[in-house]
Amino acid sequence: MDELSVSEVAAQLAEVLSRAEAGQSTVIVRSGERVAAVVPIELLDAIDAAIDQLAAREAGQHRGDPTVSLAEVLADLLEPFAGSTLATTEPEYPFRTDPMGDEIDSMPRLEGGGGSILADIDRHMEEFGR
Known part of the structure; x- marks a missing residue:
């Protein structure tokens, strides 16, 4: 070589x-x-x-090993920030846009997030006391 x-x-x-x-x-x-x-x-x-x-x-x-949900993984990742401003401040979304950048006013505003994915994550995080 x-x-x-x-x-x-x-x-x-x-x-x-x-x-x-x-x-x-x-x-x-x-x-x-x-x-x-x-x-x-x-x-x-x-x-x-x-x-x-x-x-x-x-x-x-590891096929038979127990699994965890994405919400549990996120809760574990965010645990070091418990009690900090990062963990307690609600995200602010001043406007919502579609992929083309146009504002979407007809969609309901979801607490804690600007879309269904964020709302789902917020809901799962609440289930784990976060």
Whole structure:
């Protein structure tokens, strides 16, 4: 496996790529530190497949584990802010717009949020005492 500096790789890029196509890897060195590598695409694909298999195996081992709702996750994330201005101040939405930026006056204004998603999150957070 060759080691080349960044400037050497820049000067020899076509050759480095040809070596990768032929199955050889090249390590790129910057200031004496190995920082990257040009590898054959088959090697990269094999590494990606191995990572996917490992993640699937890990997920399979936890298939029967208990789950939590998004509201519980949000409650846990916001817990450090309990009692702070961030947690107690109601969000203000001076106007509502559709994706094109036009104001929507016919939609009901929901307490604690400007849309149904925010209202749902607010409702779930209230269920957990937040």
